[in-house]
Amino acid sequence: MNRILLIFISLAVLSCAQKESIPIQIYESNIIPQPVSYEITQDNFVVSKNIRLDIQTDDAQVQTFVSSFTKFLSDAGITTDAASGNIMSVSLNENPKESLGAEGYDLDIKGQSITLSANKPAGIFNGLQTLFQFFPSDFKFDGAKKMALKGAKISDYPRFAWRGLMLDVSRHFFSVEDVKSYIDKMSKYKLNTFHWHLTDDQGWRIEIKSLPKLTEIGAWRVERHGRFGSSRPHPKPGEKATYGGFYTHEQIKDVVQYAADRNITIVPEIDMPGHMMAALAAYPEMSVKKEKKFVAPGSKFSEWYGNGRFKMLIENTLNPTDENVYEFIDKIFTEVAELFPGDYIHMGGDEAYHGYWDADPKVRSFMKKNGIKDSHELQSYFVQRVEKIISSKGKKTIGWDEILEGGLADGAAVMSWRGMKGGIEAAKLGHNVVMSPTTFAYLDYTQGDHSVENKIYADLSLEKTYSFEPIPEDIDAKYILGGQGNLWSEVIPNLQYAYYMTYPRAFAISETFWSPKESKNWESFIDRTEAHFTRFDAQNSNISKAVLDPIVRTYTTEDGKMMCKLDNNATDTEIYYTIDNTYPAKYGIKYTEPFEVPKGSLSLHTQTFRNGKAIGRQLKIKREDLIKRVERKERVLIAED
Numbered sequence: 001m002n003r004i005l006l007i008f009i010s011l012a013v014l015s016c017a018q019k020e021s022i023p024i025q026i027y028e029s030n031i032i033p034q035p036v037s038y039e040i041t042q043d044n045f046v047v048s049k050n051i052r053l054d055i056q057t058d059d060a061q062v063q064t065f066v067s068s069f070t071k072f073l074s075d076a077g078i079t080t081d082a083a084s085g086n087i088m089s090v091s092l093n094e095n096p097k098e099s100l101g102a103e104g105y106d107l108d109i110k111g112q113s114i115t116l117s118a119n120k121p122a123g124i125f126n127g128l129q130t131l132f133q134f135f136p137s138d139f140k141f142d143g144a145k146k147m148a149l150k151g152a153k154i155s156d157y158p159r160f161a162w163r164g165l166m167l168d169v170s171r172h173f174f175s176v177e178d179v180k181s182y183i184d185k186m187s188k189y190k191l192n193t194f195h196w197h198l199t200d201d202q203g204w205r206i207e208i209k210s211l212p213k214l215t216e217i218g219a220w221r222v223e224r225h226g227r228f229g230s231s232r233p234h235p236k237p238g239e240k241a242t243y244g245g246f247y248t249h250e251q252i253k254d255v256v257q258y259a260a261d262r263n264i265t266i267v268p269e270i271d272m273p274g275h276m277m278a279a280l281a282a283y284p285e286m287s288v289k290k291e292k293k294f295v296a297p298g299s300k301f302s303e304w305y306g307n308g309r310f311k312m313l314i315e316n317t318l319n320p321t322d323e324n325v326y327e328f329i330d331k332i333f334t335e336v337a338e339l340f341p342g343d344y345i346h347m348g349g350d351e352a353y354h355g356y357w358d359a360d361p362k363v364r365s366f367m368k369k370n371g372i373k374d375s376h377e378l379q380s381y382f383v384q385r386v387e388k389i390i391s392s393k394g395k396k397t398i399g400w401d402e403i404l405e406g407g408l409a410d411g412a413a414v415m416s417w418r419g420m421k422g423g424i425e426a427a428k429l430g431h432n433v434v435m436s437p438t439t440f441a442y443l444d445y446t447q448g449d450h451s452v453e454n455k456i457y458a459d460l461s462l463e464k465t466y467s468f469e470p471i472p473e474d475i476d477a478k479y480i481l482g483g484q485g486n487l488w489s490e491v492i493p494n495l496q497y498a499y500y501m502t503y504p505r506a507f508a509i510s511e512t513f514w515s516p517k518e519s520k521n522w523e524s525f526i527d528r529t530e531a532h533f534t535r536f537d538a539q540n541s542n543i544s545k546a547v548l549d550p551i552v553r554t555y556t557t558e559d560g561k562m563m564c565k566l567d568n569n570a571t572d573t574e575i576y577y578t579i580d581n582t583y584p585a586k587y588g589i590k591y592t593e594p595f596e597v598p599k600g601s602l603s604l605h606t607q608t609f610r611n612g613k614a615i616g617r618q619l620k621i622k623r624e625d626l627i628k629r630v631e632r633k634e635r636v637l638i639a640e641d
């Protein structure tokens with residue numbers, strides 16, 4: 001095991017000052033994402049109550065980054081002192097070291113010195129995140145103890161420039177403080193792009209001063225509880241809209257600066273032409289039918305038929321044939337572009353329902369007049385108009401992969417979500433791509449056993465996310481900017497649950513987009529992930545430990561028996577179970593091989609242990625639910641195993 005190792009070497013290292021033996025605690029880091037080159041040495045850095053800082057650059061960003069580190073030190077009881085024998089030096093390379101690029105760094109931890117160098121401030125930031133991970137989560141300097149950081153020599157840089165997370169703040173509103181906390185945490189794992197999904201049917205969250213009703217009306221909906229998208233009723237006539245919120249320009253500028261101080265660029269998303277019900281509640285004249293609408297409270301207004309086919313029962317699309325709509329969009333992007341300094345603006349483009357366009361005689365005659373063959377081409381016409389608006393503000397456009405339909409606008413980048421195929425198609429056309437396919441990167445999907453998790457549209461285990469390889473074969477890798485995990489918030493009402501759904505899968509996203517493909521290793525990753533559970537616990541931040549739970553599969557034999565197979569992702573574990581309605585599993589049978597599930601009204605109880613201590617949740621699964629899991633015949637299972 002390689003989790004945070006507390007090595008007590010009694011009678012080993014003698015302090016020079018006190019000629020008595022004091023045990024030394026050597027903290028070994030468990031770095032996520034795995035560095036490119038990481039050599040552990042025996043020359044440990046012995047921590048003392050002060051440290052001399054030698055910042056060899058005036059760069060303001062470097063000063064900001066280093067000051068967060070010195071704050072961490074002083075909170076832990078270590079002060080900066082020019083007379084200290086311990087030194088930490090930070091410098092920007094005068095002659096850039098090519099391999100490090102813009103975000104890489106060299107970090108040397110040894111004896112009495114920590115040396116960090118990089119080509120650019122971003123590299124210093126990333127090096128500091130690695131250094132933080134050398135300290136244990138509950139680190140406090142204690143003069144009565146000898147403490148040391150493991151000696152190490154690291155040279156590190158990212159595989160991709162775009163390493164992101166998306167947070168949907170429309171389906172549930174997250175306060176400025178929540179958003180900052182979310183950004184702060186992702187920055188610790190060298191994720192550098194925060195995709196802020198600011199608008200959707202359920203709430204418009206960004207102040208647009210020239211269109212005040214967008215937030216006066218669009219940011220608020222009636223309060224509803226219960227399952228999102230099915231059982232919640234629509235608003236009643238005259239009912240007050242009390243749930244919601246939005247970010248003012250001042251708040252956004254504050255968040256943008258907060259993110260920049262953590263090497264994070266924000267990509268704002270204004271989702272159009274679909275997902276616009278909140279905007280249309282404020283400005284119904286921007287739709288085809290111009291009917292009065294409401295901000296959706298999570299009530300049902302669409303039907304889904306599989307294979308991406310759907311129908312919107314209430315119109316939630318802009319009218320792409322109306323010039324007023326483009327003026328409206330221009331006003332929005334004028335303000336968005338002023339607020340966000342990053343290169344890209346995300347224009348959404350996903351799941352736009354064309355039914356109201358197809359049914360409208362005026363829209364049809366516009367299409368005929370302009371030689372637009374079908375509604376896909378009409379969507380493409382819309383995307384091209386919007387791309388021009390965005391580029392007129394000095395920004396680049398990115399959109400979900402539906403923007404490929406009917407012809408992709410010049411210069412637009414594609415965020416591939418319906419698998420990788422949109423990304424492949426866009427890259428073949430010479431467009432930039434960000435990979436965030438549902439199959440690997442949808443963080444709202446259920447990550448653990450259904451008996452103990454909230455169910456949503458689909459499942460996505462940590463192991464599957466970790467297996468993500470973002471560069472498909474036969475693609476010129478230069479078009480793949482990178483990728484991200486997406487956290488849609490239909491069933492995520494607060495920050496702690498957002499953390500629970502994001503982590504540890506965001507560790508897998510971080511490692512996929514930072515570390516070299518060849519260095520990815522599931523066993524090492526899972527051990528390091530467990531070490532970071534402790535960090536989250538120490539910060540009172542929720543993190544899913546579903547990966548410690550047993551994995552329960554069932555199958556039938558040729559002679560019709562239902563068998564149960566238990567598995568586990570963590571290392572050095574034992575699984576115990578009972579299949580006779582007794583509990584806890586701890587006093588049951590130690591799992592060694594698949595067993596038959598007897599007939600009758602009974603439940604399986606099972607849990608994972610390490611050294612006799614429970615480390616996962618106890619699962620209780622009724623026989624009828626075990627039957628639903630029967631997937632394959634025994635022979636097939638064995639052949640696949």
Ligand code: ACM
Binds near residue numbers: 351400
């Ligand atoms: C999406 O998940 N609709 C982009």
